[in-house]
Amino acid sequence: MRKRTGLGLLLGLWAVAETSALAAGSPHYTAEIRRTSFGIPHIKAADEASLGFGLGYAYAQDNFCMFAEEMVTVAGERSRYFAPEATGGPDIDSGSVRADNRTSDYYFRLVNEPAEVAAAWNGQPAPVKARVTGYVAGINRYLADTGAAALPVACRSKPWVRPLTTDDIMRLMRRYALEGSSLQFVNELIGARPPAPGAAGAEVAADFSALARRTASYGVGSNAVALGKDATSDGRGLLLGNPHYPWQGILRFYQFHLTMPGQLDVMGAALAGLPVVNIGFTRDIAWSHTVNTSAHFTLHALTLDPADPTRYRVGDRWLTMEKKAVSIAVGDKAESHDFWQTIYGPVVAKPGAFEWSATTAYALGDANADNNRMIEMWHAMDSAPTLAVLASRVQSVLGLPWVNTIAADRDGRALYLGVTVVPNISAEKQARCVAEPYRALVASGVMVLDGSDPACGWDQVSGLRQSGVVPGDRLPLLWRSDYVQNSNDSAWLTNARTPLTGYPEIVSAQDVAQGGRTRMGIEQIDARLAGTDGRPGKRFDARSLHDIAFSNRVFYGGLLHGDIKRLCAEPGSVVVEGETIDLAAPCATLTAWDGTASPASIGYPLFAAWWNPLEGTPGLWTVPFDAHHPVTTPHGLKLDDPAIRTQLREGLGKAVVAQRKNGIDWTRPWGDIQYIDTRAGRVPVPGGAGGDVYNSMYSVLAPGGGHMVPTLGSSYIQIVGFDDDGPVAKALLAYSNSSDPASPHSDDQAASFAVGELKPQPFTDAQIKADPAYRTMTVAQ
Missing domain, CATH: 1.10.1400.10 (Aminohydrolase, alpha-helical knob region)
Known part of the structure; x- marks a missing residue:
């Protein structure tokens, strides 16, 4: 008899355990996966764990290989299986992590060290733990049912494929949270090394211009418009959501529908591996997100001891940096790298930009490093019974890392929330603690604080779940009965008739030039409401909102x-x-x-x-x-x-x-x-x-030239209104629901996107069963 090793042994033991559990009694998880046109799964289950199980199984059917490789990335194990000097994987494909495998591994081993991952899991509410546990079990069940040798080509029999644990989802969640902050400093974290003896000091502030440009626009964006009762033809709310995200890699959205009868009914899309709807709608509410301009990190300029560049002054004290050794596997060998930690965060450095000299170094303070509330946040939003409750939950949980919320409801209310995790730096503190050489950077989202002054740290507010951040009820919020909109500018002109002013610059800038999408969006909204756009009447319906999205x-x-x-x-x-x-x-x-x-x-x-x-x-x-x-x-x-x-x-x-x-x-x-x-x-x-x-699309030159290949832009587009029976939603996912090229659902929505044809979204049981592509399966264990 041949000895079973590796993945085969793991799957075999797992399958035996599950079979024994089934034999002993009723299944632990039971979910119905109903598929409609374009392969969109509608998951129906009686409890949180089973709902997660069904979603995990469905997601794995459509995207297993891409997701399995991302689990290698966030665990810091790419160099174990791939060439350490190479670049690749779902993060590189998304344009998010710009680093080779070795550098990526060191970064993820640092931010996802076991203690941080355990703390993230321990902080999840019980319903979230149940959903995530079921989700992991669903993915693993797909792997066991399919077998390593029958997986899609991209990961068939690959040594890096393995069953998942809840730790994997926590690592991924933390990776997403850091997208707008430390994930933009991967190479700078690795590049931070104490200067050699005799190195020169820094005479003037470094040139941060390249950093400012990069961090102010780290790849993703969006448009969203929410219309209230005074702007719509039926007096109900109406929403357009169009996030601009990568077409390849881990930042791809996935369309699905979750139903727990009597408890939850939400449909929309989410980033890979998140078992909650991020952007979508319920019977009474619809919402979308746009990447916001708030800063989610600060840099701290450290005054160093001339005799020891790993000692820095804070007030009248001299503190010693902590040298933190992080190990990775490169093939079958171990390698180690030293990071340098301060009370503000790790030291970062970039030659020619912000160097670690004999007299100055820079530490990175990341507000989202302690934000383990992302899944909890969307779990709470998905189940909100009213828009007011949704707003309250967004403010109190304070788990959205870097996105605004734009929403509308059936009662005709429009809502903007610029509520994200932001370092608490007042205007007074900014004026006092940002030295002259660094002040021009603030407009680009880079705030460099005086690390030698203990009064220049983040302000603390009691009663918050996370220290040092701006409380949710002090962040931008606007209720309107006409409109709110955002196209990745600050909160200032959310509604041009009622500008949002008076916030610290780290939260929302005002009196600054607006981007073309913002100007065009407001112009088109104003023209429709004034009746000067060539259409009859002065109110919006779904068709006129659609024309804004797809006029190109x-x-x-x-x-x-x-x-x-x-x-x-x-x-x-x-x-x-x-x-x-x-x-x-x-x-x-x-x-x-x-x-x-x-x-x-x-x-x-x-x-x-x-x-x-x-x-x-x-x-x-x-x-x-x-x-x-x-x-x-x-x-x-x-x-x-x-x-x-x-x-x-x-x-x-x-x-x-x-x-x-x-x-x-x-x-x-x-x-x-x-x-x-x-x-x-x-x-x-x-x-x-x-x-x-508005219909944003970034593309790159094809190999050999001659044409352009889309890489980032319009993704999950939805227009949602309401009637007496529920939501009236049309949507599409521009790049389709599967990342497996062999799947019929890898490109079956492309033709609809080409002509701007949003598809009706079946939401009720009757609508789902009436879909011409309806099919169903039950998964259990």
Whole structure:
């Protein structure tokens, strides 16, 4: 008889144990998985654990390999199975972790050390523990039922595939919480080493500009609009949610529906591995999230002992950094790396940006390092009976790490919550504790505090579950009966008629220029409510809200149309890289362009290649930003300024050269350039990048050039209203529900996204059973 080892032995022992349990009595878990069109699972169970079990099984059916590999990542074990110098895996695919396997392992071993993971689990409420335990059991049951040799190709018989534990979900939850903070410092944490003896001190503040740009926009975004009774045709709430997230990797959403009769009925989508709906709707409430601009970390400038760069001064005391050794496995060998801890957090360093010198070092304070409440937070939101209760729970649990909440209900109320985990730094403390060389960084979300002053730490408020953060009831909240909106700007213009002001800058900036999506969104909302958008009436219905989401309008394309005509009145030529570029053809294309990033539109890639690098040019506008007119300013290119005019013309020539080098024919329709290849053939992908397209879509040049491949943008899009019977929801998941290329549900929603066709979401039992693709299975153990 052949000896059983490894995964086969683990699965065998697990299966025997479960079979014995079934023989001894009734199943511990029982759930019904009902699938409807596009493979969307509707999980129905009588208790929390069984609900998690059914969801875990369904999720594994659709995404097991991607998820199993992510468990290797968050456990800090990639170098055990993959080349340590290589990059890869679901975090790299999502564009989130920018590090090789060895660096990634050290980071996750640091933040997910056993004590932190155990504390995270111990802090979960009993219903959450039951849901997570069942979820893990469901994934493991799928693995046992399928067998390692019959898994999808990506992980078939791979040595890194194993049964999961609840620790894995806690590690993943902590990884998500840190997305907007320390996860952006992976390389800087590894790069922090004491300077060699005799190293120079820091004379001036380092150049943080690259860090500021990166942390202010760490990859994900979103739009959301909630309309109240004074803005809708039926007097009920109406919601548009469109998070902009990666199309590959661990930050992909998954669509599903959870029902515990008499207790819970919620449908929507969640990030991989979270057994709760993150964005979705119930019978009476609908909500979405947008990535917010609040800072979720601070840096602390440390004054060092000239004789010992691991000693730092706090007030009249000299403290010694703690050297923390972290070990990883590289193949079958062990390696170790030393991190340096302070009372504020670990030391970070980057050569040429913020260095650990003989006199100065920088420590990272991460507000979400102690936020183990994410799953609890969405669990509480999913079951909220009213929108007021949902708001109260968001404020009290304070578990949303870096996203705003935009919501509407059947009673016609619209709600904005900018309630996330934020370091408690008052305006007075900011003025006193941020030294002059660092002040310009605050607008980019980077606050560098004086670490030598004990009064410059985070303010403490008694009665909170987490110390040093802003209490939930002191963070932005706005109830409206007309609208609230957010497109990744601050809370300031949530409703342009009632600006939210007076918050510390670390929470929400005011009197600052707004992004193109924010300006366009408010303009379109105002036009609809004023009846000046060419449609009858002055209120929204689902169709008019849909048109905002899928018009593919490019804000600056419309704003600059007249300026482009003036610029191109006498095209002429420019010299780029020693080559004379005739501007007649590109000018003809841009002046004829319809101002959209629709698949049939001609001209968008040329416009984006021209405008996106120029948008931040100083002195560009005839009418600069005016805080009294934030929606309409800035505007008007300064074409009468010879230097600006020359920059704009040369920029157009550079765009032509860049497109040619990339093999992009900008005279072709956008859908011929930005597309995906599906099982059913080539499908154009609408939308564009640059921060001024509501239907946002970032893409990269395909290997070999010639076309663009979508990587991040519109994902789970929902429009939800209400009637007497429940929610009236239409939605789609742009990249579809399965990450397994062999699955029919890996790309079956692409064609709908291409034409902006949201699909009705079956919510009631009758609607689910009436779906033409309805099928059901029961899972139990």
